[in-house]
Amino acid sequence: MSFLKKSPWVLHYAATSCNGCDIELLACLTPLYDVERFGIVNTGNPKHADIFLVTGSVNEESRKVVENLYAQMPDPKVVVAIGACALSGGIFRDAYNVYGGIDQVLPVDVYVPGCAARPEAIIDGVVRALAILEERARERKTQRKLVTS
Amino acid sequence: MTTSYSWTLAVGFLVFGPVLGALLAGIDRRLTARMQSRRGPPLLQPVYDVLKLFEKDTLVVTRLQTLYLWGFLFFMVISGFILFLGSDLLLSLFALTVSGIFLCLAAYATNSPYSNIGSSRELMLMMAYEPMLIMVPLGFFLVADSFRVSDIVAGEPWQVLQLSGILIGFLFVLTIKLRKSPFDLSSSHHGHQELVKGITTDLSGSDLALVEIGHWYENTILLAWLYLFFAPLGVVWALPIALVLFFAEVLIDNTHARLTWTSTLKGTWSVTALFGVTNLMLLPLIA
Numbered sequence: 001m002s003f004l005k006k007s008p009w010v011l012h013y014a015a016t017s018c019n020g021c022d023i024e025l026l027a028c029l030t031p032l033y034d035v036e037r038f039g040i041v042n043t044g045n046p047k048h049a050d051i052f053l054v055t056g057s058v059n060e061e062s063r064k065v066v067e068n069l070y071a072q073m074p075d076p077k078v079v080v081a082i083g084a085c086a087l088s089g090g091i092f093r094d095a096y097n098v099y100g101g102i103d104q105v106l107p108v109d110v111y112v113p114g115c116a117a118r119p120e121a122i123i124d125g126v127v128r129a130l131a132i133l134e135e136r137a138r139e140r141k142t143q144r145k146l147v148t149s
Numbered sequence: 150m151t152t153s154y155s156w157t158l159a160v161g162f163l164v165f166g167p168v169l170g171a172l173l174a175g176i177d178r179r180l181t182a183r184m185q186s187r188r189g190p191p192l193l194q195p196v197y198d199v200l201k202l203f204e205k206d207t208l209v210v211t212r213l214q215t216l217y218l219w220g221f222l223f224f225m226v227i228s229g230f231i232l233f234l235g236s237d238l239l240l241s242l243f244a245l246t247v248s249g250i251f252l253c254l255a256a257y258a259t260n261s262p263y264s265n266i267g268s269s270r271e272l273m274l275m276m277a278y279e280p281m282l283i284m285v286p287l288g289f290f291l292v293a294d295s296f297r298v299s300d301i302v303a304g305e306p307w308q309v310l311q312l313s314g315i316l317i318g319f320l321f322v323l324t325i326k327l328r329k330s331p332f333d334l335s336s337s338h339h340g341h342q343e344l345v346k347g348i349t350t351d352l353s354g355s356d357l358a359l360v361e362i363g364h365w366y367e368n369t370i371l372l373a374w375l376y377l378f379f380a381p382l383g384v385v386w387a388l389p390i391a392l393v394l395f396f397a398e399v400l401i402d403n404t405h406a407r408l409t410w411t412s413t414l415k416g417t418w419s420v421t422a423l424f425g426v427t428n429l430m431l432l433p434l435i436a
């Protein structure tokens with residue numbers, strides 16, 4: 001069995017969000033929701049992270065950072081887009097300076113809707129991401145076996 | 150004087166040292182969570198973390214980093230092996246120091262600004278705590294007439310009273326050794342801050358797992374050092390006292406904000422001078 005599920009370390013980045021979703025995300029760490037009981041740790045270091053949580057509608061400035069962070073994360077990894085902004089641009093959709101959605105710049109695995117996304121929804125999204133993460137790890141293993149045989 | 154009993158202890162340390170260390174780390178995280186009125190992760194969470202890290206890719210910045218990390222782990226194990234063999238305490242301390250330097254080298258080798266700051270600060274911390282650590286074997290030598298751990302364990306029950314100043318100093322530097330707040334300058338448990346992760350910023354996957362396993366050994370070694378003060382009282386008294394003092398560090402961790410390196414250095418040296426040196430000078434009078 002895979003231990004990825006038991007110890008997901010998340011990296012959080014606010015790509016031009018209004019910070020509403022970020023506050024909800026941080027609420028997951030508070031005593032009320034306490035995601036650490038599932039082994040989830042909020043790490044600020046992409047090289048230690050398994051799950052990339054991104055909020056906001058992404059503009060040119062934050063695009064570079066998002067891409068850089070994603071590239072620095074070791075495989076297997078998953079991306080979770082949080083909030084209406086991260087899904088489609090949200091209320092900033094018509095603004096001339098935003099890309100309108102994380103999936104415009106990164107491959108997104110899980111979409112968590114809401115403006116702001118509720119902590120329960122975010123935890124739910126992370127749980128779904130875990131299933132994808134495990135699937136990805138399994139695929140890698142079989143691929144490696146194929147290569148070596 | 151190495152008997153088969155001490156060999157069993159030493160080999161037992163090789164195998165069960167990391168297990169005990171991981172449990173200590175798990176209890177630590179659990180206690181921290183309870184102090185913040187959270188439930189906290191399962192007891193074996195540190196083990197899950199390390200097993201997961203072995204499943205992840207390892208980003209190699211320079212091949213040297215893995216070599217240095219093996220050096221870190223190797224000398225850490227050697228240090229504990231000497232200690233549990235009942236051999237020379239001073240030698241064990243030197244191995245512990247070498248191991249710490251290897252960790253700094255690994256961080257320097259990766260060349261990221263964050264790990265560079267981390268290892269500079271780690272070296273600064275070493276400068277702060279090393280005098281006090283040296284004083285511990287010296288104190289033991291003055292009361293037990295030997296640097297050998299087996300002689301210290303067989304010492305007089307009141308040696309801890311004679312060494313009370315040194316014990317206070319040791320507890321102070323234990324906070325630094327365990328990387329607890331207010332002295333978590335070089336690598337904090339919480340990554341989202343100015344330092345990112347300090348020393349371990351650029352280490353990932355199995356490399357980071359090596360660091361974690363090294364820290365498990367270190368936990369066991371430090372607990373053993375603490376135990377040594379009370380060892381002549383017998384295991385029934387010594388182990389609970391050592392454990393209580395060990396976990397008192399968690400309380401300190403949760404109630405203090407981080408200090409700057411200057412105040413850390415000044416504070417540690419003041420405590421070393423006030424308690425450690427005074428104790429050493431008075432020892433010939435009371436022993």
Ligand code: SF4
Pocket residue numbers: 017018019020021022055056082083084085086090091114115116117
């Ligand atoms: S989805 Fe709503 S709350 Fe979240 S960042 Fe966008 S505007 Fe703010």
